[in-house]
Amino acid sequence: MAITSAGIGSGLDINSIVTQLVAAERVPIDNLAAKSKSFNAKITALGQLQSGLSSLQSAVRNLTPTGLNKITATSSNTTLLSATTSGAAKSGTYAIEVIERALPHKLGTKAVASATDKFSVPNAEDPSTPIKTGTLSITINGVESVNLGAGEHSLQDIANAINATGTNLSGRIINNGSGYRLAISTLNTGAANKISITGTGALASLTYSPTADPSSQDTEQLQAPKDAKLSIEGMPVTRASNTISDAIDGVTLNLLNAAPGTQVNLVVAEDTGSAKNAVKAFVDAYNSLHTTLGKLTAYNSDTKTGAVLNGDVAARQITTALRTELSTQVSSNSGVKTLSEIGVSFQRDGTIALNESKLEKALAADYKDVARLFTATDGYATRLNKKITDMLATDGVIQSRTEGLRKNIVDVDKQTQRLEARIAQTEIRLRAQFSMLDVTLANMQNTNTYLAGQLSSLQSSNQ
Structure with a gap:
C-alpha cells in the first residue's frame, strides 16, 4: 500500500523540515x-x-x-467713493467732490391692457377693420439698435426684440396696476446715450424724440441721461461713466453716490x-x-x-x-x-x-x-x-x-518575482525528495521488520 502522507513512513516531520528550508531560502526576499x-x-x-x-x-x-509693489487707495467716505489701484499709481492725497453721478436714459411706454395682444389703431378708411401692422426703429444717439419690420407686434414682442439685440439696450415689461408698460433703458450711462423711437402704423404711438414736446408724446422720459460730474483737487471732471480710470494715473474711481459740497479725501500710498x-x-x-x-x-x-x-x-x-x-x-x-x-x-x-x-x-x-x-x-x-x-x-x-527610487523599486520587484519562482520550484523539489526519502525509509523499516521476524522464526525452530 503506497504512503501518501509526508512523514508517515519515516516518522520525520517532513512538512516542518521543508517549511524551515523554504523559509531560509526566503531570507533574500x-x-x-x-x-x-x-x-x-x-x-x-x-x-x-x-x-x-x-x-x-x-x-x-x-x-x-x-x-509686493502694491499701492492702496483709501477713501475717507466709502458711501460716496471707492477706488482701486494698479502698479502705475503714485502716492498722494486727492480731494474729490462727487457732484453728480452718470445716469442711463430711461423711457416708459403708455399702459396697455395686455402685454401679449398685438397693437392696433383705428382704420380711418374702414373702421370695422383696425390696422394691426406697423414698424418700429429704436436708435441710440442716431445709431439704430432695433428694427422691427412691418408686421403685427405686441409689447412683449418689442421687449424680446430689444433684449435679443445684445446692444446697449434693455427692455422690461412692468405691470403698474393700471396696465402693462415697457421700460426701455440704455445699459451705458452718459448724456450721449439718448434713445429715439420711430413707430409707424399700429406702433406709431410708441414714437419718442428727445427734442419733441413731452406733452405731445405717449412714450415718456423716466430719466434723462447724464454724465458724471466731479472735481479733483478743485478741477472739474466730466465722464460718461461712474467708473473713471483715466483721471488719476493708476487709480480707478468708483462713484457711489453724489453729494455736492462734500469733500472726500482719497489717500494713495504703498501697502506697507x-x-x-x-x-x-x-x-x-x-x-x-x-x-x-x-x-x-x-x-x-x-x-x-x-x-x-x-x-x-x-x-x-x-x-x-x-x-x-x-x-x-x-x-x-x-x-x-x-x-x-x-x-x-x-x-x-x-x-x-x-x-x-x-x-x-x-x-x-x-x-x-x-x-x-x-x-x-x-x-x-x-x-x-x-x-x-x-x-x-x-x-x-x-x-x-524620486524617479531613481521608483526604478529601484521596479528592479526589486523583478528580483523578488525571480526569487519567488525559484523558491516555488525549490519547494516542489524538496517535497519530492523528502517524499522519496519517506518511502525509502518506510521500505527499509518493512524489510527490517521482515528480517527480524525471519530471524526470530529460525531461532525458535533451532530450539
Whole structure:
C-alpha cells in the first residue's frame, strides 16, 4: 500500500523540515521587501519636501513685483467713493467732490391692457377693420439698435426684440396696476446715450424724440441721461461713466453716490501692511520647510539610527541651495543689501527670525528700497523663485531622485518575482525528495521488520 502522507513512513516531520528550508531560502526576499519599503518611505518623504518647497515658493511669489509693489487707495467716505489701484499709481492725497453721478436714459411706454395682444389703431378708411401692422426703429444717439419690420407686434414682442439685440439696450415689461408698460433703458450711462423711437402704423404711438414736446408724446422720459460730474483737487471732471480710470494715473474711481459740497479725501500710498505680512509669511514658510528637513534627515546618536532621508543627496542639495541664496547679498540694490538689515536673520538652529519692529522702520524709511531687496533681478525673491522652480521641475532634484527610487523599486520587484519562482520550484523539489526519502525509509523499516521476524522464526525452530 503506497504512503501518501509526508512523514508517515519515516516518522520525520517532513512538512516542518521543508517549511524551515523554504523559509531560509526566503531570507533574500525579506531583505528585498525591506529595501522596497525603504524606497517607498523615501519617496513619501520627498513628497513632503516637494509640498514644503511649493508652500515656500507661494510665499516667495508674494514678494515679487506683482505681489509686493502694491499701492492702496483709501477713501475717507466709502458711501460716496471707492477706488482701486494698479502698479502705475503714485502716492498722494486727492480731494474729490462727487457732484453728480452718470445716469442711463430711461423711457416708459403708455399702459396697455395686455402685454401679449398685438397693437392696433383705428382704420380711418374702414373702421370695422383696425390696422394691426406697423414698424418700429429704436436708435441710440442716431445709431439704430432695433428694427422691427412691418408686421403685427405686441409689447412683449418689442421687449424680446430689444433684449435679443445684445446692444446697449434693455427692455422690461412692468405691470403698474393700471396696465402693462415697457421700460426701455440704455445699459451705458452718459448724456450721449439718448434713445429715439420711430413707430409707424399700429406702433406709431410708441414714437419718442428727445427734442419733441413731452406733452405731445405717449412714450415718456423716466430719466434723462447724464454724465458724471466731479472735481479733483478743485478741477472739474466730466465722464460718461461712474467708473473713471483715466483721471488719476493708476487709480480707478468708483462713484457711489453724489453729494455736492462734500469733500472726500482719497489717500494713495504703498501697502506697507501687506508687505510686512508677506515677509512674515515667507519667514514662516521657510522655517516650516527647515523643520521638515530637520525631521527627515535627523540622526539619533543613542539608537545610532537615521531618519528616512538621513544622508540623502536631494535633501542635502535643497538645504545647501536655500541657505546659500539667503546668505548672498543683493548687490544691485543701492540701499539695503541683506535680509538682516530689514530684521530677518539666521538663528543657531538654522531657522530665520523676524524682528517686526526693524522691518516696520525699514518700510517706513524707504518702502521701495525694501521692495527692491526682494524684487531686483538678483533680489532674494527673484533668485529663490527661480531656484525653487528648478528644484520642482520634472528634471529637478526632487523628481530626479524620486524617479531613481521608483526604478529601484521596479528592479526589486523583478528580483523578488525571480526569487519567488525559484523558491516555488525549490519547494516542489524538496517535497519530492523528502517524499522519496519517506518511502525509502518506510521500505527499509518493512524489510527490517521482515528480517527480524525471519530471524526470530529460525531461532525458535533451532530450539
